[in-house]
Amino acid sequence: MRRAAPLLAALALAACGGGDDETAATAPTPTRNANPAAGPGVTVAIQDNDFQPETITIAKGETVTWRNDGQTDHTVAGKGMTNSPASAAIPPGTTYTWTAEKVGTMRYQCTIHPQMTGEVVVTRPGAA
Numbered sequence: 001m002r003r004a005a006p007l008l009a010a011l012a013l014a015a016c017g018g019g020d021d022e023t024a025a026t027a028p029t030p031t032r033n034a035n036p037a038a039g040p041g042v043t044v045a046i047q048d049n050d051f052q053p054e055t056i057t058i059a060k061g062e063t064v065t066w067r068n069d070g071q072t073d074h075t076v077a078g079k080g081m082t083n084s085p086a087s088a089a090i091p092p093g094t095t096y097t098w099t100a101e102k103v104g105t106m107r108y109q110c111t112i113h114p115q116m117t118g119e120v121v122v123t124r125p126g127a128a
């Protein structure tokens with residue numbers, strides 16, 4: 001329920017707007033994490049059986065939150081980067097969050113379903 005407050009604030013702003021730009025102003029940026037407590041970052045949906053989106057780009061210091069929208073456990077096991085993610089099983093309806101501490105490309109897969117793969121490209125802060 002941590003997202004309730006920003007969502008309500010956004011709805012309140014939309015209700016007070018009423019300008020001609022309303023449609024453009026509400027253009028969604030669904031992958032950006034709106035929760036300030038988690039810091040800036042991107043959410044990846046885990047489905048049965050793939051990661052959506054499969055490739056994302058973030059800046060060093062930002063977080064990636066994987067959210068299991070599927071019906072079965074999945075994991076995130078990364079390689080190619082210091083401090084790559086190594087989650088335990090992520091049950092349906094739960095999340096796993098990782099902070100990128102290095103610039104570069106981090107590839108990952110689900111160890112339960114090795115055909116599930118994804119990639120996080122980490123850029124220097126301010127370069128994106």
Ligand SMILES: [Cu+2]
Pocket residue numbers: 049073074075110111112113116
């Ligand atoms: Cu899996």
